[in-house]
Amino acid sequence: MNAATPHRTGITFVVAAAAAIVIGALVAGSAALERVMFRLPEVPDLERVAMGLSAAAVLVAFIWMFVQLGGLGRARSRRRALEAGVRGEVSCGIRRRELVASLNELTADDPRPVKLAARYSIVVDELGVSFWNGGRRPRRAVHFPWQEVRGIRSDSMIAGDSVLSVLVLRVRRGGVSVELPIVLAAERPGRYALSDAPFFAVVRSWKAEHRLALAAEGLEVPPLTAPIQIMRQTPALAPR
Numbered sequence: 001m002n003a004a005t006p007h008r009t010g011i012t013f014v015v016a017a018a019a020a021i022v023i024g025a026l027v028a029g030s031a032a033l034e035r036v037m038f039r040l041p042e043v044p045d046l047e048r049v050a051m052g053l054s055a056a057a058v059l060v061a062f063i064w065m066f067v068q069l070g071g072l073g074r075a076r077s078r079r080r081a082l083e084a085g086v087r088g089e090v091s092c093g094i095r096r097r098e099l100v101a102s103l104n105e106l107t108a109d110d111p112r113p114v115k116l117a118a119r120y121s122i123v124v125d126e127l128g129v130s131f132w133n134g135g136r137r138p139r140r141a142v143h144f145p146w147q148e149v150r151g152i153r154s155d156s157m158i159a160g161d162s163v164l165s166v167l168v169l170r171v172r173r174g175g176v177s178v179e180l181p182i183v184l185a186a187e188r189p190g191r192y193a194l195s196d197a198p199f200f201a202v203v204r205s206w207k208a209e210h211r212l213a214l215a216a217e218g219l220e221v222p223p224l225t226a227p228i229q230i231m232r233q234t235p236a237l238a239p240r
Helices: 005-028 030-039 045-085 097-106 196-216
Strands: 089-094 119-125 128-133 139-145 149-159 162-173 176-184
Touching: 045 089, 045 119, 045 128, 089 196, 097 139, 097 176, 119 196, 139 162, 149 176, 149 196, 162 196
Parallel strands: none
Antiparallel strands: 089 119, 089 176, 119 128, 128 139, 149 162, 162 176
C-alpha cells in the first residue's frame, strides 16, 4: 500500500464530514433562515429568483461533493480489503456505459443484470479476471476465468474533448464473443484516467498473467507480438 494513502483517506473523510456538517446546519437552521429572510427589505422578483437559484446551486454543489467523496472513500476501502484478501493485482476502473452493456451481453443467461459502481475494482490473479463493487466488504459482480479470455490489447477512445487509454479484454462465453473496453482510473489526484507508462505496465502485467495461466492448464498460449522494426532511410550517395 502507498504510504500516503492513509493521509489522503484522512483528508477525504475530514472534507466529507465538513460538507455533512454544512448540509446539516442548512437543514436544521432552515426555520431561522426563513425568519431572517422575512425581515430583509423587499427585493424585485428577478433578484429573488437569482438569489434562490444561487442558493440551490451551492446546495447541489455541496451534495455532489459529498457523494463524490463518499464514492472515493468506498473505493479506497474496497481496494485495501481486496489487497489484504487476494493474491492478485488490484486495479481501479471507471464505469462506462459501453462496458456495462458488454458485460450484460456476456451474462444474458444470468438472472440479475451486472451493475458496476462509478469506481469499481478489478482483480487479476491465477484464476482469471473479476469485477468488484462494495466498500470494506467487497462484492464480486462478475468473474471470467482465463479459459474464456481470448485476447488482451490496448486501444483508445474519445470521451468529450479527451482521448482515453482503454484496455480491451476480449471474452468468449456461451458462444458469444464480446470486447470489454476498460478505462483504468489514475491514482494521482487531479487525473481522471490512467495513461502512458503506468497504463501499459498494467496491460503487460495482465498479458503475462494470461499466458502463465494458459500454460499451466496445458492450453495454447497466444504468440508474443514482436516489436516493430524501424526502417531507417539510407542517405543518398553523393555524385562523384
